Amino acid sequence: MSNHLTPGVIGGMGPEATIDLMYRVFEQTPASDDSGHIRLLVDNNPKVPSRIKAIIEGTGESPAPCMVQMAQGLVSQGADFLVIPCNTAHYYYQDVASSVDVPVINLLDITAEAMRSLGCFKVGLLGSTALQITDIYGPVFRKHGLTPVYPDPHHQDDLMALIKAIKAKSFTDDDLKTLDELQNHMTNQGVDCLALVCTELSVIKNKIESDVPVFDAVDILSKEIIERAQQTKPNL
Numbered sequence: 001m002s003n004h005l006t007p008g009v010i011g012g013m014g015p016e017a018t019i020d021l022m023y024r025v026f027e028q029t030p031a032s033d034d035s036g037h038i039r040l041l042v043d044n045n046p047k048v049p050s051r052i053k054a055i056i057e058g059t060g061e062s063p064a065p066c067m068v069q070m071a072q073g074l075v076s077q078g079a080d081f082l083v084i085p086c087n088t089a090h091y092y093y094q095d096v097a098s099s100v101d102v103p104v105i106n107l108l109d110i111t112a113e114a115m116r117s118l119g120c121f122k123v124g125l126l127g128s129t130a131l132q133i134t135d136i137y138g139p140v141f142r143k144h145g146l147t148p149v150y151p152d153p154h155h156q157d158d159l160m161a162l163i164k165a166i167k168a169k170s171f172t173d174d175d176l177k178t179l180d181e182l183q184n185h186m187t188n189q190g191v192d193c194l195a196l197v198c199t200e201l202s203v204i205k206n207k208i209e210s211d212v213p214v215f216d217a218v219d220i221l222s223k224e225i226i227e228r229a230q231q232t233k234p235n236l
Contacts, residue, residue: 002039003232007225008079010070010096012045013063013086014167017199017218019044021085024222038229041079043070051088055130064095071096071104081105081228083221087137087197088130108137110224111195111217112144118215120193122147124186127197129160137197155185166200176207183210 011018022040031037048067053060067089071082081103084090090108097104115123125137125148132150141148151159158178165171186194193213196202202218 004038005080005229005231005233006039006041006078007229008071008074008077008082008102009040009042009044010067010074010082010084010089011042012048013051013084013089014200015044015046016167016203018042018085020199020203021218021222024218025225028222029226038226041074041077043074045070048089051086051091051130052128055088055091056133062092063089064092067092067096068099071100075100075102080233083107083225085199085218085221087199087217088128088134091130091134091136105221105224105228107217107221108140111197111215111220112137112140112146114220115193115195115215116144116146118193118213120146120213120215122149122191122193124149124151124189124191124194124212125197126151126159126182126186126194126201128163129156131197132156149186149189149191151182151185155182158182163198163200166203171204179204179208183208183212187211 009018022042025038025040029037049061049063051063054062074082079102083105084107087107093106123141123146138148159182162175162178165175183194191212193215194210196205196216199218202216205216208214
């Protein structure tokens with residue numbers, strides 16, 4: 001049995017984004033055979049209550065209890081640390097982190113740290129409307145000396161429609177026009193880089209063409225998972 005740390009993934013928000021993260025971990029792991037890859041414990045649960053209905057519409061139940069249950073289940077199966085591959089779901093980060101006795105990687109923190117280290121200062125955030133309303137990235141970015149910039153309401157509505165299309169698997173090449181308009185809108189606001197802070201957008205990252213560097217929170221998370229999973233358990 002391996003004595004390396006085992007990651008647990010609180011997934012399903014959305015399910016394709018979770019699979020995308022799993023593939024990136026596989027693809028980026030320096031392994032010469034099967035045993036060199038990372039053991040992942042994954043709860044890819046698309047039944048987590050809607051973050052949009054809970055945060056924006058105020059009509060849905062909180063996802064927190066479900067996420068806590070998933071976290072505790074993963075820990076009981078042997079997870080040594082947890083990740084949540086959904087930016088908006090970090091609105092409930094403290095609920096999850098306080099419910100388990102293993103570290104929970106904060107995607108917002110590691111994204112801000114990575115962008116600051118890469119020389120970004122004014123960052124265009126492309127994510128869900130709930131992410132903008134709660135401004136959960138705002139305090140984290142400012143702590144690292146970064147200025148967050150969001151799309152205006154019109155472009156944010158277009159972005160949200162795009163995210164829903166990706167979830168529904170109805171994304172087409174026509175939607176590339178929306179992506180072009182979004183990146184032009186953001187660069188016109190003087191951003192020096194763009195951050196994909198919705199894991200659905202990460203799925204179509206290779207379709208995004210921009211005049212400024214584009215950074216993907218899922219790439220940052222996958223690298224963090226690999227780095228931590230290569231550490232050994234201190235009691236072994």
